[in-house]
Amino acid sequence: MRYAILLLCSTLFLLMSCNNRKQPKTIDTETKIIALENHSQKLLTETELNAKDLNQLRLLRNEVYARKGYVFDSTELNTYFNAQPWYSPRKNDPIFLTEMEKQYVHLIKQIEKAKRTETIIYKASQSPYTRFRDTIAINYKDNKKLLDVLQLFPKSNMGSWDWSQKDRTTMVDYIKTHNYIVDTTAQFLNIKYVKPNTMGLSVVDGFWTLSLYTLDADNTLVITNDSVGDGNDYTVYLLKNAVLQLIDATSIFGDYFNVLLQNNSEACQNLLEENKITFDYDFSAPQSITIASWAFHQDEDSDCFKGNTIVLQLNKKEGRFLVSDTYWKEND
Known part of the structure; x- marks a missing residue:
């Protein structure tokens, strides 16, 4: 009888010991999961980001900061993130981004910028070219100086993408005749806006601008900016007598x-x-x-x-x- 009692006590002791050894492992795992939920964010690919609307992009961009406890000035953003179970605001703590996070935020900003950029599309049914949903109206007379300068750039100014002088001249000649173009290459080169002093193009994974700054009747500063994931690459020229001089x-x-x-x-x-x-x-x-x-x-x-x-x-x-x-x- 005494032996049976001793055996029962030993068995209970072993079971309790096993439970005590397993419990910390379970708690530790749960803690790691909670920490991961609090501080990590799934970084979407460029394709996934392009499928989002402007409001979604804004929230995704600010989530990078929210995951680190940033307190926003915007009431709308504070209301949204305060409703998230992982959000833990830390008003006075400095916020530091990793290089990957900086690049991710920059990419979202570029996509937001492209989506906001003015695109002039004629949709009126009486228009002879409304059957093209990507028809862009560009008045040649109003934008002559800008379009003429566009043809002067060497191929090297186009950065990592290829837009030959021949193709640019062909496009400008078409605009000169029709005052519009049919842009069918949205995935590669898409003209977002054309104004008398500036034009902007969405190119592959970046944004390219051409801008004119008139000094006097004979001299104009010409600035191009190739903005991609690793920053801005701007170039300055002096335009004099239809010739571009790099400065x-x-x-x-x-x-x-x-x-x-x-x-x-x-x-x-x-x-x-x-x-x-x-x-x-x-x-x-x-x-x-x-x-x-x-x-x-x-x-x-x-x-x-x-x-x-x-x-x-x-x-x-x-x-x-x-x-x-x-x-x-x-x-x-």
Whole structure:
């Protein structure tokens, strides 16, 4: 009898010991799962992102920050993310993005930019070319100077994509005759807008712009910008007597980034250098350029920076751009 009782007690002790050994493993696994849900985000492919609308893209872009506890100025965004079970706001904690996250946010910004860009499409049934859903109206007379300049660029200016001078001339000749084009290559080259001083094209995985800045009757500054995932690649020319002359961009813009620095410490300079890829360039205004970063925020970075946006104003007399303003722009 005593032996039976001892055997029963030993068995119970072993069972309890096994349960105690297994329990921490289960809790640890659950903790890891919860942590993963709180701090990770599935990064969508470019194809998947292109299928999203502007509202969805905005939420996906801001989710990168929300996963790190960022508290938004936008009531709409705060309401949305506060409803997410994984959101844990940390108002005073600095937010740092990995290189992959920076590239992901930049990609979403580029897709948003392309989707917002003005596309002029004629849909009226009486129009002789409305059967083409991608017909783009471009008045040659109004945009003659811009379209003429488009034909002057060497192939090397087109960056990683191929748009020969012959093809550009053929397109301009068609516009000259018809005042519209039928753009059937949306997956490769899609004209988003054409205005007297600027045009923008969605190209493969990026966005290419051509902008004109008139100095006087004989001289015009011509700027192209090839904006892709790894940043902006802009080139500056002087147009004189229908000839493009390549010029040094620094002589036209100066060291504009440094005007943002509130603090010239090495740490602040390094932070600026590391985030130059996050600046977007708007060359659409006829007399100015706006350069803004989506990575810097006033409540986080004001110790280092005066703002996240720079405005460069054209000085026709000097033939270059001068800093006219710096300020904080809200990034949602």
